[in-house]
Structures are given as structure tokens and as C-alpha cells.
Amino acid sequence: MNAPQPIRQDQRQFISGNEAVALAARDAGCTVASAYPGTPSTEILEFIAAYPEIYTEWSINEKVSLEVAIGASLAGSRALCAMKHVGVNVASDALMTQTLIGAVGGLVLVVADDVGLSSSQNEQDSRYWGRFAHIPVLEPADAQEAYEMTRLAFGLSEQYDVPVMVRLTTRICHVKGVVVCSPAETYQRKNFTKDPARYVMVPGNARKRIPLMMARDLTLKEVSETHPLNRIETGRDNSIGFVASGAAYFHVKEAYPEAPVLKLGFSHPAPIEKIRQFSATVDKLVIVEEVEPLLETELRAAGISLYGKDILPRIGELSPQVLAPCIDKLSGKPCEDKQIATEELFPRPPTLCVACPHLGIYYCLSHIKNTIIAGDIGCYTLGAGHPWNALDTTISMGASLSVAQGIDKGRSEADQNKNVLAVIGDSTFMHMGMQGLLDITYNKGNVTVLLLDNRAVGMTGGQNAPSSGLNIHGEPTLQIDFRKLCEALGVKPERIHEVNPYELPTLFKALREEVKIKEPSVIITNQPCVLTERYSKLPPLKVDEDKCTGCSNCLDVGCPAILVSRRETVIKPNGREKELSFVNIDTAACTGCNLCTNTCAPDAIVAAFNIDKINAVEVK
Amino acid sequence: MRSHGNADAINPDTVTNILVVGIGGQGVMTAADVLAQAALALGYDVKKTEVAGMAQRGGVVTSHVRFGKKVLSPAIRPGDADMMIGFEPAEALRWHTHMKPGAVVMVNDYPIIPPVVSIGLYDYPENPLSQLADSLIELHHFNAGEAAIELGDRRLVNSIMLGAIADHLPFPPETLEQALLTRFQRKGEALTELNRQAFSLGRKAFSQRDSVATA
Numbered sequence: 001m002n003a004p005q006p007i008r009q010d011q012r013q014f015i016s017g018n019e020a021v022a023l024a025a026r027d028a029g030c031t032v033a034s035a036y037p038g039t040p041s042t043e044i045l046e047f048i049a050a051y052p053e054i055y056t057e058w059s060i061n062e063k064v065s066l067e068v069a070i071g072a073s074l075a076g077s078r079a080l081c082a083m084k085h086v087g088v089n090v091a092s093d094a095l096m097t098q099t100l101i102g103a104v105g106g107l108v109l110v111v112a113d114d115v116g117l118s119s120s121q122n123e124q125d126s127r128y129w130g131r132f133a134h135i136p137v138l139e140p141a142d143a144q145e146a147y148e149m150t151r152l153a154f155g156l157s158e159q160y161d162v163p164v165m166v167r168l169t170t171r172i173c174h175v176k177g178v179v180v181c182s183p184a185e186t187y188q189r190k191n192f193t194k195d196p197a198r199y200v201m202v203p204g205n206a207r208k209r210i211p212l213m214m215a216r217d218l219t220l221k222e223v224s225e226t227h228p229l230n231r232i233e234t235g236r237d238n239s240i241g242f243v244a245s246g247a248a249y250f251h252v253k254e255a256y257p258e259a260p261v262l263k264l265g266f267s268h269p270a271p272i273e274k275i276r277q278f279s280a281t282v283d284k285l286v287i288v289e290e291v292e293p294l295l296e297t298e299l300r301a302a303g304i305s306l307y308g309k310d311i312l313p314r315i316g317e318l319s320p321q322v323l324a325p326c327i328d329k330l331s332g333k334p335c336e337d338k339q340i341a342t343e344e345l346f347p348r349p350p351t352l353c354v355a356c357p358h359l360g361i362y363y364c365l366s367h368i369k370n371t372i373i374a375g376d377i378g379c380y381t382l383g384a385g386h387p388w389n390a391l392d393t394t395i396s397m398g399a400s401l402s403v404a405q406g407i408d409k410g411r412s413e414a415d416q417n418k419n420v421l422a423v424i425g426d427s428t429f430m431h432m433g434m435q436g437l438l439d440i441t442y443n444k445g446n447v448t449v450l451l452l453d454n455r456a457v458g459m460t461g462g463q464n465a466p467s468s469g470l471n472i473h474g475e476p477t478l479q480i481d482f483r484k485l486c487e488a489l490g491v492k493p494e495r496i497h498e499v500n501p502y503e504l505p506t507l508f509k510a511l512r513e514e515v516k517i518k519e520p521s522v523i524i525t526n527q528p529c530v531l532t533e534r535y536s537k538l539p540p541l542k543v544d545e546d547k548c549t550g551c552s553n554c555l556d557v558g559c560p561a562i563l564v565s566r567r568e569t570v571i572k573p574n575g576r577e578k579e580l581s582f583v584n585i586d587t588a589a590c591t592g593c594n595l596c597t598n599t600c601a602p603d604a605i606v607a608a609f610n611i612d613k614i615n616a617v618e619v620k
Numbered sequence: 621m622r623s624h625g626n627a628d629a630i631n632p633d634t635v636t637n638i639l640v641v642g643i644g645g646q647g648v649m650t651a652a653d654v655l656a657q658a659a660l661a662l663g664y665d666v667k668k669t670e671v672a673g674m675a676q677r678g679g680v681v682t683s684h685v686r687f688g689k690k691v692l693s694p695a696i697r698p699g700d701a702d703m704m705i706g707f708e709p710a711e712a713l714r715w716h717t718h719m720k721p722g723a724v725v726m727v728n729d730y731p732i733i734p735p736v737v738s739i740g741l742y743d744y745p746e747n748p749l750s751q752l753a754d755s756l757i758e759l760h761h762f763n764a765g766e767a768a769i770e771l772g773d774r775r776l777v778n779s780i781m782l783g784a785i786a787d788h789l790p791f792p793p794e795t796l797e798q799a800l801l802t803r804f805q806r807k808g809e810a811l812t813e814l815n816r817q818a819f820s821l822g823r824k825a826f827s828q829r830d831s832v833a834t835a
Contacts, residue, residue: 142667174669176669178660178666250694254693345714348678386735386739
């Protein structure tokens with residue numbers, strides 16, 4: 001992984017929202033930053049890690065990550081914690097109590113919502129947490145604002161004694177724009193001061209903090225009413241006025257440049273009175289929020305008449321082309337039909353990489369009958385797709401083990417002969433899977449666990465984790481021993497197998513044996529993610545087309561380097577038709593993992609170059 | 621040979637919209653970044669956005685580059701794109717409804733077949749280029765994939781495709797070349813030179829082809 005280069009401050013910079021947040025953390029004097037990788041938030045911490053003055057860590061999960069930031073804040077540092085939307089579900093246990101404590105050094109929680117589900121299991125609106133946890137929410141609309149609002153958030157946190165949420169969406173995180181920085185500040189770290197009445201949240205202490213939190217809500221509400229981040233932009237056409245925040249603000253400006261807009265930056269607590277005044281200046285008021293009708297509900301309760309999710313979609317981005325037909329309908333304009341018939345084209349879903357160590361696992365799983373397979377979150381979730389169709393559930397981080405335990409305990413008589421499996425990656429196992437395994441051993445479950453250890457957080461780009469033996473900077477540190485860990489969690493030593501996932505016969509043997517045994521077992525794979533430096537390519541393969549019988553067994557591997565060159569239908573001696581697919585291998589893509597050769601009965605898959613030629617290439 | 625016809629048609633006072641489309645791992649995002657850097661160097665306001673869910677896993681990647689005096693929304697609306705760099709013919713076809721009539725479309729006609737096609741679930745279009753040629757665009761195409769492999773590295777597709785678009789931008793091709801080569805300076809003279817070659821190959825190869833699909 002290439003560490004991003006720190007940037008000079010005296011320039012117009014062209015950076016993403018994520019990088020802008022990192023830059024702001026540095027310029028605000030933040031000295032501790034933590035995160036668990038998750039799209040679209042991952043790069044925030046990768047960029048912060050390039051600043052030597054900030055302690056940075058990949059934490060084990062989002063709850064741990066937020067608690068590290070909380071500790072740093074209580075110790076007197078400015079601290080930032082970044083995560084994707086589903087991460088807050090995990091971290092919320094800490095958040096919901098920390099709000100009673102507040103913050104010493106500025107405590108900023110940056111949350112990235114995957115609006116439109118580009119790489120997530122659900123679509124959540126993290127602005128809810130602002131209401132639930134009684135904390136202010138800032139919503140930048142582009143990278144420049146991500147910079148400004150992150151800087152501001154540290155100060156707000158200290159001034160009002162509260163954790164502050166900066167809410168991003170994919171369209172902020174991954175959009176690059178021009179950013180101009182302001183002068184950096186030096187933050188004077190405070191010392192840790194013992195204050196058990198405030199920091200020890202036993203009922204007696206916590207009860208006293210609740211009225212303080214309520215008073216803080218009122219103060220923040222007043223702040224929001226007059227805050228410059230909530231501004232009215234007048235327009236020439238007052239027939240429709242918009243209230244918008246985040247990416248939706250620019251979508252509205254693009255689609256309706258003449259319309260007045262109340263732009264919300266300090267979006268919770270909402271400036272209700274300001275919005276009421278604004279509504280009086282326009283004929284119709286439209287609230288454009290991604291994605292839930294949160295503000296809309298509050299404004300309706302305050303008696304302001306408006307349009308919102310009654311005319312706008314409740315899922316996905318509110319881009320100009322989504323907004324336009326809804327708003328045109330409202331203003332009685334004939335709806336311009338810009339819908340052009342799109343081609344009937346094949347889909348191109350994401351798939352496992354060429355030579356991915358998970359390919360062998362899913363080849364085996366798709367060839368074993370009578371299974372119920374609980375999956376988890378990571379690259380290997382793609383095993384649910386073609387050609388393997390090997391996963392039966394995917395819910396949340398670590399759920400494979402605990403859901404498998406529930407399936408084992410809850411299955412009917414008819415399902416008793418089925419084999420219950422769980423498939424989980426190394427990082428997800430450490431994030432929240434370990435507890436599930438302990439639950440299985442403690443409660444005498446019968447689950448065969450496949451622990452796919454590729455030594456990295458693959459899906460988000462190969463970040464390091466305790467399984468890598470490297471920290472966020474790539475420096476050597478503890479490397480977890482999964483065999484010992486599983487033993488410690490109660491799995492019998494003879495039920496733990498370490499296998500090379502490119503060796504199909506070994507893999508099949510281990511799987512077939514372990515599913516038969518009625519107690520928990522763990523099969524650990526031991527080959528690295530092909531996107532990391534650990535992976536070494538081997539000379540590529542090709543297909544000897546004279547030998548290929550068109551059986552298509554190799555296509556069941558699902559490797560993107562195996563391509564069909566021609567199809568044929570033949571009539572077998574028994575009169576049945578059979579489809580044959582003759583293949584070749586994209587030699588430029590193949591990295592010679594040899595997995596597919598295991599599946600080829602006529603041995604038609606051979607080295608693409610003879611050894612002499614390879615040497616010649618290397619010499620050249 | 622068409623010479624810079626559309627570059628003249630683009631008004632520097634308005635926003636120029638360029639779509640870069642392809643597949644994860646092809647260098648779509650890098651190409652878009654180079655375009656954005658070039659526009660930035662000339663003082664334009666620039667925004668660049670991607671739809672790249674799980675981009676490294678062979679899925680569809682689309683980059684939107686918008687530059688002009690002031691850019692608001694980062695995404696290009698359907699029917700508003702002035703130019704497209706298509707790293708793969710079927711992907712270019714997938715996005716062609718985003719193009720303005722007369723838009724310049726540069727396509728690498730080296731197809732990449734996904735596993736869902738290999739296993740027989742879907743068909744790859746028989747001739748995506750002729751389908752593209754039927755729409756109201758100015759189509760140029762060339763097998764940049766093969767040319768890159770011949771030059772020694774399939775990742776050079778990226779620089780070839782940037783060369784392809786260089787003479788159709790509202791700014792001099794040298795600005796784009798400079799932005800491209802700056803990226804490689806840290807990585808040594810040899811790689812910089814290779815990318816320079818790829819860039820000029822792209823400029824030449826695509827200008828020689830005209831808007832006829834003959835695949």
C-alpha cells in the first residue's frame with residue numbers, strides 16, 4: 001500500500017472529502033485518530049496516518065475505535081474517530097453514554113453514509129444518531145466544507161462539552177474538489193483530571209448528567225438558529241424554496257439555480273424558527289434530505305407546511321435527474337421526459353479477483369450438498385453470487401457464526417441431516433466474530449467454521465489488521481495466531497485445521513470430514529489477499545485447446561481470467577443434449593495460482609510459456 | 621481526419637463534462653484524476669466523482685469530471701456529457717445515453733468478458749461499436765488494450781486513452797500530457813518515457829480512425 005503524501009498548505013488543493021477531513025484534523029491540532037476500515041470512510045484514516053504528529057490506529061472494531069478516541073479526549077487531546085454508517089451501530093453503546101460525559105479535548109465522530117448502497121448491506125441515515133444521542137450534526141456539501149466543518153467541530157465539541165458528528169455521504173467522501181486551507185492551530189493538550197462524578201457513569205452519577213444534557217440541547221438549538229453554517233440564499237423565483245443539506249444542496253443548486261435555498265450546515269439541532277421565517281418568503285417549501293424524512297417530521301410537528309418525501313424518493317441520492325421530475329410535477333410544469341431507453345446490457349457485478357484465495361473455498365462449497373451456509377461481510381460475501389451461489393445468509397459483521405448457531409438450534413426435523421457452516425474473514429472474525437465462536441463452543445453448537453485468513457481487510461483495499469502482523473504504518477507488530485485463539489475460545493485442537501485454499505483435494509477432505517463431526521470445528525485458510533504485497537505472482541497458464549473437452553468444470557471456479565472461446569451443443573449416446581464450453585485463459589491477467597488445474601480432468605491447462613522463455617523475459 | 625472540431629464547440633465559460641467509464645482495475649479513476657489535474661492547472665473550478673462500488677472487484681466504474689468557471693453538482697446528468705473515454709466497448713455502450721448529440725466518444729475496443737457471460741448467464745453484445753455508431757455521437761475506436769500489452773504493460777491503456785482525448789479538450793493537449801507525466805516523475809525516467817510513448821500513440825491512433833465501426 002502506498003502511503004499518501006502529505007500536502008503543502010499554501011496551495012489550492014484538489015482533494016476528496018475524505019482527504020479534506022484528514023487535513024482538517026491535522027490543522028486543528030488533533031493528535032489521536034482511530035477507525036475501522038469501511039467504504040466510503042476508509043481513506044480518512046489512511047490520509048491521517050501520513051501525518052507523523054497524529055497517533056493513528058486501525059482499531060479492532062468501531063466500538064473499540066470510538067472508545068479509544070473517547071479516552072484520548074478525556075486525557076486532554078483532540079481526537080477523531082471515523083467510520084461508515086453501520087459502524088455507528090457497533091459504536092453506539094459507547095456513544096450513548098459518552099454524550100452524558102461530553103468531551104475534554106475536542107471529540108469528533110466522522111460518519112460516512114453510503115447513500116445508494118454502493119458497498120454496504122443497508123442504507124442508514126446517521127443523522128438519527130444526532131437526535132438519539134443528543135449531539136450536534138454538521139453536514140458538509142463538498143470537500144471544502146468537509147475541511148471547514150471538521151475544523152469547526154473540534155471547537156464546538158470543547159465549547160459545548162459534547163461529542164460532535166460530522167456526517168458525510170459517499171458523494172462527499174469520494175468527490176474531489178478544490179480546497180483551500182486556513183492557517184493551522186496548535187492545540188494545547190490538557191492533563192487528565194480525575195472527576196469520577198462526571199466520568200464514572202453509574203446510575204447515581206449518570207442521573208445527574210441528564211438534565212445537563214437537556215440544557216445543552218437547548219443551548220445548541222439557539223446556536224443553530226443563528227449559526228452562519230445555516231444560511232439563506234435568495235433567488236429570483238420564489239415559487240418554490242428549498243431547504244437542503246449535504247450533497248443535496250448542490251443537486252438543488254444545479255437543477256434550480258433561480259430558487260431560494262436555505263442551506264443547512266449545522267443541521268441538528270435544526271434552526272426551526274429560521275426555516276419558519278424562510279417558508280414565509282416562498283410559495284412552496286420543499287425539504288430535500290438524504291435519505292429519511294427527519295427534518296421534515298420535525299418541521300411538520302412545528303406546524304410548518306411543506307413538501308418532502310411525499311414527492312421525493314426515500315431511498316438513494318437526490319441527484320438533479322431524480323429531483324427534476326418531482327419538482328416539475330409540483331410546479332405544474334409538463335414533465336420533460338428525459339428517460340432514454342437504455343440498452344439491454346449484461347450486468348457486470350463485482351466479483352472475486354483473478355487467483356483470489358477464496359475461489360477454492362467457494363468451488364468446494366458449491367460442490368458440497370446438504371448445507372446451510374451463513375456468510376459474513378467482506379470480499380467473500382461475493383461468494384453469494386455466480387457461479388458459486390454458496391451463501392444462504394449475510395446480515396452484519398460477525399453474524400455468520402452466531403446466525404449459524406441459531407440455525408443449528410432452530411432447525412426442523414427435516415433439516416437435521418444438513419450441515420451448518422459459517423464463512424468469515426480474518427478481520428471480520430476479530431471485529432465481532434470471536435464472540436460468536438465462543439457462544440458456539442460454550443453452548444455446544446454444531447457449526448463448521450471457515451475462517452478465511454488472507455492477512456488483510458481485503459474489501460476496503462487490503463488494510464492491515466492483527467492478522468497482518470503490521471500496523472497502519474506497515475510497521476511490524478503482533479500477528480495473531482488464529483489456531484491458538486480458536487483453541488482458547490474452546491475449539492478442540494484436533495478440530496482446527498489449517499489448509500492451503502489452492503489445494504482443492506485437501507480442502508475437500510477437511511470440509512467433508514468436519515461437517516460429519518457433530519461439534520464445532522474451524523478450518524483456517526492461509527494464503528494472502530492477491531491485492532497485497534504479500535501475494536507473489538507465478539508464471540501464467542494457458543489452455544491447450546486440442547485437449548479441452550468443453551466440460552466447463554473450470555468455469556465453476558469463477559476466476560475472471562477463464563474465458564469461453566466457443567460453445568457447442570452435442571447429443572450424448574443416451575440421446576440427451578449437452579452444452580459444451582471450450583475455454584481459454586487470459587494469460588495477461590492470469591497469475592498462475594494453479595487452482596483451475598485441479599478441476600481439469602484432461603490436463604488441458606498448462607504453463608503459458610516454457611521455462612526458457614520465462615527466463616528470457618526476466619533477463620530482458 | 622477530424623481536427624479538434626469539437627474542442628472549438630466547447631465554450632470555456634460553461635462547464636465541460638467528461639465521462640470516463642470502464643471496469644475496476646483498468647485505471648479509470650486515475651485517468652479521470654489526470655484530466656481533473658490538467659483543468660485545475662489552468663485555473664478552472666473542477667469536481668470529480670466516481671460511482672465505484674467495490675471498484676477493485678471487476679465491477680463497473682464510472683468517473684465524472686466536470687470543469688468550468690464554477691461547478692456545482694459533481695455528477696453529470698444523462699444527456700449532458702460532452703466527451704467520453706470508454707475503456708471497454710460494452711461499458712461505453714452502457715453509458716452512451718449520458719452523451720450530448722455530437723459528443724466525442726473514444727473507445728478502447730478490447731472487450732473484457734465478465735464471469736457472468738463466461739458461464740452463459742448473459743450474452744456479450746455482438747457488436748457494441750456498431751450499436752454505438754448508430755447513436756448521435758462522434759465515435760473513435762482503437763484496440764488500446766492490445767497496444768498497451770505490446771508496449772509492455774496492460775496498465776498503459778490509461779495513458780493511451782488520455783492521448784486519445786487530448787486533441788478534443790478546450791485546452792492544449794500539452795497541458796494534459798504534462799499532468800499525466802507529473803504523476804510518473806517520482807517513479808523514474810523509464811516509466812515516464814513509456815507513458816509519454818503511450819500518450820502519443822493514443823493521440824495518433826485515435827485521430828486516424830473515424831466514426832465508422834468496422835468490427
